[in-house]
Amino acid sequence: MNYQLNYHNPLVNKKKQKRLIESYKETIWREFSIKLKEERKILPIRSLFATQPFLEKEKYDEVVELIKKDKMNIPIPVEEFFDDNMRIIIDGHVRTRTRYDLGQKTIECVLLYSDKKYKSNLLEIAKDLGFKRINEIPLKYS
Secondary structure, eight states: OOOOOOTTSOOOOHHHHHHHHHHHHHHHHHHHOOOOEEEEEEEEGGGOBOOOSOEEHHHHHHHHHHHHTTOOOOOEEEEEETTTTEEEESSOHHHHHHHHHTTOOEEEEEEEEOSSOOOOHHHHHHHHTTSOBGGGSOEEOO
8 A cells, every 4th residue: 555644634623523423424324235333432542553564753743732722622433343353543643642651541523433344445455554543653754
């Protein structure tokens, strides 16, 4: 897989995060005819798997400052697969890594799941990356 740094994306806000979640749920509905359930939960950061091979150091530095100032309290969208016992980060890798590096053990998430089995693209990406935890993902300069 060929990945590129994409720091030009602006940082997320609550409105963008809500649109991303709704768009993701619509995609799963279109592709699999499955309606994802949604639940807010506090999850252990170490229980989450990444879908990015690296994180942007410049963005990381910016998010560290925002989190320290308590200005980046947006739940992380996570897709859960019961059959595979996997929780995959949909968005918010930098926010999750930052909180982990600052010593936080748990993180507020919007958990998306279904009782029906399906194979999401994110599960395949996480598999291709070797099912890495967020602390195993390197920081890179763009």
